[in-house]
Amino acid sequence: MDLHITIIGAGVVGLAIAAELSKKHENIFVFEKNSGFGQETSSRNSEVIHSGIYYPQNSLKTELCSVGNRLLYDWCDSYRVPYQKIGKFIIAINEEDCENLQLLFNNGIKNNIPGLKLVTSEEFTEIEPKIKAKKAIFSETTGIVDSHSLMASFEAYASNNGATFAYNHQINNISKIKGGYNLKILSGNETFFYTSEIVINAAGLMADKIAALPGINPDEADYQLSYAKGHYFRLKPGMSNLAEHLIYPVPQKNWIYREVSNSVLIYIICPIIFWIILMSRELRRNLLNQFIVMLPLLNLMTFRKTKWEYGQNCRKKAKVSEISLSMKNQIKVSPAFGI
Ligand SMILES: Cc1cc2nc3c(=O)[nH]c(=O)nc-3n(C[C@H](O)[C@H](O)[C@H](O)COP(=O)(O)OP(=O)(O)OC[C@H]3O[C@@H](n4cnc5c(N)ncnc54)[C@H](O)[C@@H]3O)c2cc1C
DSSP states (O other): OOEEEEEEOOSHHHHHHHHHHTTTOSSEEEEOSSSSSSOSGGGSSOOEEOOSOSSOTTOHHHHHHHHHHHHHHHHHHHHTOOEEOOOEEEEEOSHHHHHHHHHHHHHHHHTTOTTEEEEEHHHHHHHOTTBOOSEEEEETTOEEEOHHHHHHHHHHHHHHTTOEEETTOEEEEEEEETTEEEEEEEETTEEEEEEEEEEEEOOGGGHHHHHHTTTOOTTTTTOOOOEEEEEEEEOOTTOTTSOSSEEEEOOOTTOOEEOBEEOSSSSEEEEEEEEESTTOHHHHHHHHHHHHHHHHHTTEEEEEEOOOOBOTTOOBOOOOEEEEEOOOSSBOOOTTTOO
16 A cells, blocks of 8 residues: 555644644655645634533533543643633523523533533623623633644644645545555646555545545435534724623524634634525525624624735634624623624
């Protein structure tokens, strides 16, 4: 075989796997279709280090999230990746929220998430005077990380251990052969063929397509993807002292997800995430309606599309829509409308 281990995709997952495997294995190749690492979902997210409070008990997601939380902070300390363990408040603003908040807190305790605390309205106001809440959960282990530096550290670590990164190389076909796989790889106008003993699929949003190449049926194997899309809004410079912590509303039924944060590299961002199921026409219409409903509530003054955003380390951020908000001194974060 030409290669021992092939990793498809240099997003944060492929990079982290490469770093870990490079401790013990040689002849590792990472193939990435873009010109560098982390140019897709891994550079278009909120950069939050989650605690694992939300996920079902005894699930793999809970286990990986809570162990990963600890390992990620350790890695950042060891390799000087910028992060801030700023903590997060999940807030309730009405009675129904308070019930959901208590259920969420109980879930977190059963998941053994460390550093969770219920906070009264008065305690919360003292810490975050510009935001109102009836009750809140404080999650001490939630933080934010500079995702570009994190990915760069994984790449450097794996490279130092001998792993090879082949950018502008797209895996085009995979077939099973005795003792491994045959890979067809495109780079520009050239086509290469390699054999590899082990192939690791870390292709993110293309993972189902990659799995299908050697004949795995994504439906039968339960590899279907659920798409999520985020819209990020930046507050005007000068308004970045709105909150000291991450602030999340309690998840609702049919929830739209919002957060407010001071990120490591940029000002405050307020992402709105909504799940997209196959982007049907009906869904698009619903999303548009939701957005239109939100506009007056956002006290919108200007709304314009911006080009690519770059953070201090030339970190690529998602294409964002920039919003200038007229804010009063007191801001009420409502789960119905966000800010
Ligand atoms: C709006 C939003 C906010 C989020 N916020 C958070 C957060 O705060 N905290 C958190 O932990 N997670 C967050 N996530 C989730 C997180 O971003 C993803 O789980 C993570 O980035 C996935 O990384 P990945 O490496 O699997 O995928 P990707 O980053 O998509 O990497 C996959 C790579 O595979 C490459 N590839 C695909 N096909 C091929 C091919 N045929 N040949 C070669 N290369 C190929 C792609 O080019 C890509 O670079 C968020 C996600 C979204 C959408």
